[in-house]
Amino acid sequence: MMANQISPSLNKSSDMVIDWERYGHLFKIKTVPAKTILLNEGEVSRHGYFIKEGCIRLWFNNKGKDVTFQFFFENEGVSSIESFKNGEPSLFSIETIEPSTIYVISKNNFDKIFMENPVYNAFVQETIYKRLSHYSRLFMSYIKNTPEERYRELLKNSPHIIKRVPQHYIASYLGITSVSLSRIRNRV
């Protein structure tokens, strides 16, 4: 029950290719400014999102403070998967970091595409495996590395995050304060 993406279904550039001629009309294009909340923590997600341009973060409120735990960029699908799938309240918010252009699909239309194309299910399963793998990795990175090592790892494996995301979000993502991240950057 948590943070996830559903890239398969919306990702035209991935292994699975949506028939754009046939289904393109089911997606609406939405252009929004930075810091636009697409889904609020506590609401039920009724839409899937796919980023054409821009970037997004997932975060939740913890004792009055923002806790950011995932970033998404161009050509990635985003949703509060448990909420979208089961109609439960989302445990986190989805918010743009930059001005963004986003494809939006309703749950009904999303389900329709999958009903008509059961072959996609195998792909969904594969994607869930990948996501599982992603979380396992992050989790292990937390256990075995210090904040400084995690920052170095991020710098090595995901330089695009460092480049585009404001530091206080990255600090939150690393589980430290922005002050501490600033010190780390100073000595790295």
Place this chain on the structure above:
Amino acid sequence: MMANQISPSLNKSSDMVIDWERYGHLFKIKTVPAKTILLNEGEVSRHGYFIKEGCIRLWFNNKGKDVTFQFFFENEGVSSIESFKNGEPSLFSIETIEPSTIYVISKNNFDKIFMENPVYNAFVQETIYKRLSHYSRLFMSYIKNTPEERYRELLKNSPHIIKRVPQHYIASYLGITSVSLSRIRNRV
């Protein structure tokens, strides 16, 4: 690519019930002492495990030190899922903590059961979702909580782990040293 379990297929007490009359003979019972390594980091996993009695930890070597990151108990299935599924070297070891009695199934027999029961696939998918949820939760707990808060959380949500697992493994699981855990326990 990491730590997982495959409880569905082996878990007689879960939602999915294996036809024990029909498939029981495919499982071998193995009784082993504490600290027995069932799978070594770097080896390819060719067996799935299901705990009848005892408990198990998953760990990997990080710069010469043990890093424990998951525990399993009675009636849970355990495997190095990526290794078992794709024939890749396992990124972690599977080791008993207590003297244990374990059902073991070969990959061939495991595949056989699934080939003959395609209906189980939906269940597998559901289990992967749950596992995904589990890791998301753990990950978020790391981001938002201090070691002390994580310990309190563990005490509240998984007291059986505190009770049965030696403290230095728990410390590792919490991402801290056993010395620090000892101090935390002293002031909690």
Place this chain on the structure above:
DNA sequence: ATCATTTATTAACAATTGTTATCGTCTATC
């Protein structure tokens, strides 16, 4: 262009953890 807001850096001090080492207890095994 100006003003307000957001973001990042730095400083000072408190709190926590890591490291290393010692000591006592418990347990397994012979």
Place this chain on the structure above:
DNA sequence: GATAGACGATAACAATTGTTAATAAATGAT
């Protein structure tokens, strides 16, 4: 029962992070 090894508590000191606050720089809005 003796002995070795595993386990946990504790102490002392170094290193790191958190907290709070002040300041500077960058960004946005009017």
